[in-house]
Each structure stands twice: as C-alpha cells, then as structure tokens.
Amino acid sequence: MNNTSSTTVNxxxxxxxxxxVFISVFIIGLVANGWGLKSLMQNWKKLKIVNVFVLNLGFADILYLLTLPFLVVYYVLKSKWIFGDVFCKITRLCFNLNLYGSIGFLTCISVYRYLAIVHPVRVMGRLTLTHSVVISVMVWLLVSVQSLPDTFYPKTFENNSEKCYDTTNNMYIEDYLKYNLGWTFTGFCVPFIIILGCYGHMIVVLTTMTRIDNVQKRRSLKLLLILILLFSVCYIPYHIFKNLNLWSRVLSKQSIQHQWCNGVYIAQQISRGLVCLNSALNPLIYLHGKEEIPARPRRLLRRARHMFRGLSLSDSNSVAPTITEEEF
Incomplete structure (x- = not known):
C-alpha cells in the first residue's frame, strides 16, 4: 500500500x-450487521435513544463492507486497480467514514450509558429521540470534515493509475503525515479520552453506590469489555503503526534507511486487517443495552428454559420422590 524505495520492505x-481477512470480514460482517439492522427496523416503534446510535453504527459498517469485494480483487490482482481513480477515492473514503464513524458512535453510546448510570434523573429525563438524531447528524458531519481532505491527496503513483493507495504517494508524504497526526488526535485520541473518562467515573459509581441494580452493572461491564476488545485489537494498533509507517516513508524519502522499516510495514498491514474487524465486531453492541431490542436467540433460549421448567414441574408430580434435581 505504500511506496518506498527500501528494497528490504516485503x-x-x-x-x-x-x-x-477481507473475505472473512465481508461474510461475517454482512450477516451480523444485516441481522442487527433487520431487528432494529422490525421494531422501529420501540426505537430508543441509544438504538439510534446503534443504527448509525450498523449503517457505517455496511457502507464499508460493500467496498471489500473491490479491494479483494485489487489485492488478488497484485495491487492492480481496475475500477478507476474516482472509485478508488470513494472506496478509501468509505473506510475512513466507517472507522471514525464507528469510533464516534461508540463514544456516543458510551456517554449515553454513562449518563444513564451516573445522572439517571437530572440528565436522562431531558434527552429525547430528536436529540439523538441531531447528535448522529453532527457525528457524520464531523467525520466527513475530518475524512474529506484525504480524498484530495493523490491515491496513485505518478502516472500509474493502476495503484490505489490507502494514504498517498511519496511526493506528498510529509504533508500527509502532518495531516494524519492531526486526524489521529481529533478522530481517535479525543474520543478515546472521553470514553476512558466516562468508564473511569462509571466504574467508581458502580462499585460504590448500592442503588444501581445488578442488571445495569452487567450491561455496563459488557459494553466496557466490548470497547476494550475493539480498541485494543482494532483501533489502537492501526493508528500507532499507520503513523509509524508514514514516518518511515518520510525517512526513506530522505535516504535514511532503518532495519525496522520492514517490520513496521508488516505490522501496519496486519493492523489494517485487524481494524477492518471492527465491522464484524461492532454487532456485539446490538446485544448490550437496556433499550436494546432483545436478540432473537436470547428470546428462543428464554422460551426453551420456560418450557424445560414447565416439563420439569409436571414430571415432578408423577415421578417417585427419590428423583433429585441434579438428575434432570
């Protein structure tokens, strides 16, 4: 994906x-997000504030997943792009909208959960569905403003229109590094700090206040575990190694070669594969919230338990008293 003169880069x-990786994410992500969005749309009248953010999260995932088949063709053809320069930029834009849109809506969901736990009366009573829609529009606008400058950087190398770089060619690499550092700060670091602040305070409240029931605690902890998984696997490695790889390309352009350049490049490609996993992992959010529409598998499991208990009770009336509960 990156053009550097180092012969040691694999x-x-x-x-x-x-x-x-793209094929696996495309299949799993499309099925999981399609199922989740279908559940939300079928229960539109029950849509609550947090589910508006979840709905936008699903749309962001679908937007990116639909571009993966074209990227698979690109890499199977050994980095030969056959779909034109405009669609190359659209494809890269969809990835960025998905990435930073996902981070943005995960931040909104985290803030909402924080307010529901820490300020359930003073703040939550004033939030409406309209507020969540307005906030979602603002997130999309902010993410678009952050991502659109990327489309103005050339995605091809000199006269070779068969390439489709995810960053830019070496001619503009210094400026792109500066832009990407600012992008990383506003699009990733700031939301990450907000999420850490929300959950840091929330953990204190959950462990010290007795008025919060165990159901709310479990839901909050589940969401926290999902976010830890997403950030540690998908988002943090990607932003670290992307910036390191850009820096190594700047050094390479200045004829400063380092042995770690190849390792950084490979790590960045692995992180690119990991970051796209967010489109397959984000559907876990569908299962976390109190306002969440219940998942069909859980409903079926609940019904099965009730049926089993009913059968157990009816059988206990007709069997000998020596049969214990452990024998069922």
Whole structure:
C-alpha cells in the first residue's frame, strides 16, 4: 500500500494477508450487521435513544463492507486497480467514514450509558429521540470534515493509475503525515479520552453506590469489555503503526534507511486487517443495552428454559420422590 524505495520492505505480504481477512470480514460482517439492522427496523416503534446510535453504527459498517469485494480483487490482482481513480477515492473514503464513524458512535453510546448510570434523573429525563438524531447528524458531519481532505491527496503513483493507495504517494508524504497526526488526535485520541473518562467515573459509581441494580452493572461491564476488545485489537494498533509507517516513508524519502522499516510495514498491514474487524465486531453492541431490542436467540433460549421448567414441574408430580434435581 505504500511506496518506498527500501528494497528490504516485503510488499508481497499485503497481497497474501489482506484478501482472506477481507473475505472473512465481508461474510461475517454482512450477516451480523444485516441481522442487527433487520431487528432494529422490525421494531422501529420501540426505537430508543441509544438504538439510534446503534443504527448509525450498523449503517457505517455496511457502507464499508460493500467496498471489500473491490479491494479483494485489487489485492488478488497484485495491487492492480481496475475500477478507476474516482472509485478508488470513494472506496478509501468509505473506510475512513466507517472507522471514525464507528469510533464516534461508540463514544456516543458510551456517554449515553454513562449518563444513564451516573445522572439517571437530572440528565436522562431531558434527552429525547430528536436529540439523538441531531447528535448522529453532527457525528457524520464531523467525520466527513475530518475524512474529506484525504480524498484530495493523490491515491496513485505518478502516472500509474493502476495503484490505489490507502494514504498517498511519496511526493506528498510529509504533508500527509502532518495531516494524519492531526486526524489521529481529533478522530481517535479525543474520543478515546472521553470514553476512558466516562468508564473511569462509571466504574467508581458502580462499585460504590448500592442503588444501581445488578442488571445495569452487567450491561455496563459488557459494553466496557466490548470497547476494550475493539480498541485494543482494532483501533489502537492501526493508528500507532499507520503513523509509524508514514514516518518511515518520510525517512526513506530522505535516504535514511532503518532495519525496522520492514517490520513496521508488516505490522501496519496486519493492523489494517485487524481494524477492518471492527465491522464484524461492532454487532456485539446490538446485544448490550437496556433499550436494546432483545436478540432473537436470547428470546428462543428464554422460551426453551420456560418450557424445560414447565416439563420439569409436571414430571415432578408423577415421578417417585427419590428423583433429585441434579438428575434432570
């Protein structure tokens, strides 16, 4: 994905690693997000504040997942882009909208959960569905403002229109590094700090206040575990190694070669594969919230338990008293 003059960089790794990852994410993500969005749409009248953010999170995932088949073709053809320069930029834009849109809506969900736990009366009573819609529009606008400058950077290398870089060619690499550092701060670091603040305070409240029931505690902890998984696997490695790889390309352009350049490049490609997993992991959010529409598997499991208990009670009236509960 990156153009550098270093002969030690193993560019073949990208073509071998990313296509299987993209295919797996496309299948799992499309099925999981399609199921989740279908559940939300079927219960539209029950839509609550947090589910508006979940709905937008699902749309962001679908937007990116639909571009993955084109990227698979690109890497299978050994980094030969056959779909035109405009669609190359659209594809990269969809990835960025998904990435930073996901982070934005996860931040909204976290803030909402924080307010529901820490300020249930003073704040939550004033929030309406309209507020969540307005906030969602603001998130999309902010993410678009952050991502659109990326489309103005060339995605091809000189006269080679068969390439479709996720960053830009070496001619503009210094400026792109500065832009990406600012982008990382506003699009990733600031939301991450907000989420850490919300959950840091929430954990204190959950462990010290007795008025919060165990159901709310479990839901909050589940969401926290999902966010830890997403950030530690998907978001943090991607932003670290993307900026390191851009920096190594700046050094390479200045004829400063380092042995770690190849390792950074491979790590960045692995992080690109991991970051796209967020489109397959985000549907876990569908299961966490109190306002969440109950998942069909859980409903079926609940019914099965009730049926089993009913059968157990009816059988206990007709069997010998020596049969214990452990024998069922």
């Amino acid at each position: 560019f073949d790794f990208t073509g071998k690693f990313l296509p299987p």
